Amino acid sequence: MSDPVVIRVALVDDQALFRSGLRMLVASQPDLLLVGEAADGASSVELAAAVRPDVILMDVRMPGMNGIEATQHILAGADARGAARPRIIVLTTFDLDEAAARAIRSGASGFVLKDAEPAFLLSAIRMVHSGSAVIAPSATRELFDHFTAGSAKTPPPPAFDSLTVRERAIFNQVARGLSNAEIAADEFVSEATVKTHLSRVLGKLGLRDRVQLVVFAYEHGLAG
Missing domain, CATH: 3.40.50.2300 (Response regulator)
Known part of the structure; x- marks a missing residue:
């Protein structure tokens, strides 16, 4: 052991x-x-x-x-x-x-x-x-709503275009503040599947975690 x-x-x-x-x-x-x-x-x-x-x-x-x-x-x-x-x-x-x-x-x-x-x-x-x-995802969104109000947005890097349709959907939902459980229910998949897609998204964009993903989304005007 x-x-x-x-x-x-x-x-x-x-x-x-x-x-x-x-x-x-x-x-x-x-x-x-x-x-x-x-x-x-x-x-x-x-x-x-x-x-x-x-x-x-x-x-x-x-x-x-x-x-x-x-x-x-x-x-x-x-x-x-x-x-x-x-x-x-x-x-x-x-x-x-x-x-x-x-x-x-x-x-x-x-x-x-x-x-x-x-x-x-x-x-x-x-x-x-x-x-x-x-x-918590909701607190993250509120924090960056406050912090990025009125700041200039830059276009997303080319790596963002490499995301698949499903990966982009996961990206958008994480940026909106949804938890893995909420995304799984919305996408009719398991939480394990959400984690797998999220891991791929983070890897493609060179991000460490979902907090960094929210930052990325707000910096590039992708948090709808």
């Missing part, structure tokens, strides 16, 4: 008291291991390179280098080293936060409000580690 997977977690927040609460929460879980903490963005870049966490909880607003810049530097550094990219969950005080939206566009795997229930945050850590996004 194989050993259970232990998720390596790092915390980044300039508030010591908030970090203390997160530390105790992570320590309470047998499948989570705290591997480091940082109080600012610059230190988090060094920390990520040194301890290589699987998941980073990243505050958006910090003095000096903020969470958006830190996210960009951490992911770029991992790519430069040929290392696995950590999954980054940005933490914000405000719902529909433009800073959180920019962090997601920079490569973060989602965002969680700082006043979220502990169980939700723990679930979010496990979800991003498994490759999923942590934002």
Whole structure:
């Protein structure tokens, strides 16, 4: 029998008291291991390179280098080293936060409000580690409705034309905020089939997850 997977977690927040609460929460879980903490963005870049966490909880607003810049530097550094990219969950005080939206566009795997229930945050850590996004589809749509209002759209790249009719249908439904279960019911297929098509769509477009797909759809005027 194989050993259970232990998720390596790092915390980044300039508030010591908030970090203390997160530390105790992570320590309470047998499948989570705290591997480091940082109080600012610059230190988090060094920390990520040194301890290589699987998941980073990243505050958006910090003095000096903020969470958006830190996210960009951490992911770029991992790519430069040929290392696995950590999954980054940005933490914000405000719902529909433009800073959180920019962090997601920079490569973060989602965002969680700082006043979220502990169980939700723990679930979010496990979800991003498994490759999923942590934002509910409806919340993702609302977030990007807010963030992209009035912004210029660019034509989709040629790769978008390579999508099959079914793949484009799946793309449109994900961009509209439907879950896999809702898409399966609408298309009269299984959820496994939806996941297969979605995986192909992400691969063809060079996207990491459904959050990035929503970003792509809004940037190119494809979110109808």
